[in-house]
Amino acid sequence: MSWEGGVDLVAVTAPDLQMPNVIVHLGRMVNTPVGNAPSGMIFWQPDPQAAPAVFGFVGTDATVGAYFGPNIFAGTPFENAPVLDATIDIKINADSAYAKCTVGETTFELEMSDFSAPYLINREPAAMPPFYQQGVEIHAQKASLKVNGAEIDIIIPPVGISGGPASVVSPNGVYAR
DSSP: OEEEEEEEEEEBSSTTOSSOSEEEEEEEEEEETTEEEEEEEEEEOSSTTSOOSEEEEEESOHHHHHHHHHHTSTTSTTTTOOEEEEEEEEEEOSSEEEEEEEETTEEEEEEEEEEOOOEEEEEOOOSSSOSEEEEEEEEEEEEEEEETTEEEOOBOOSSOTTSSOSEEEEEEEEEEO
16 A cells, blocks of 8 residues: 555653554555545544544545555554544645544644655564555654644654654655555
């Protein structure tokens, strides 16, 4: 599968959390063998002791969303994630990125800036993620997240689940298994 116009944030909302409770991973256009659509993944668990408030593959086409679990994320906690209908709007320019994703009654707004120079990635599969990654990334050294208009205090670890920075803009790329 490939994408263009991607944003990716992995974060925690408290310093003592060992696992991320925030994942916003979206592509302006994602291309799969079953179709093309704005798509991604959201994991939002504001109370780490409770079930996630929003968890699943998100996008405008359920067929495209259903492709990700068994074909890209097989063998991970995301393999059987639900597919959630969502709207996705992403704007990226040389200095900033903005993404808005509405899933049901929940709206996520991600703003990113303070970009590094673009760089090529070529990552081998690992336990997470279990697929090859190739593409262009730009480390966004500043990121903020709003959920339903409220600013969320986030801590961005130096490395995300992809093996690269936990806050990136990706103009284009490929996942392959």
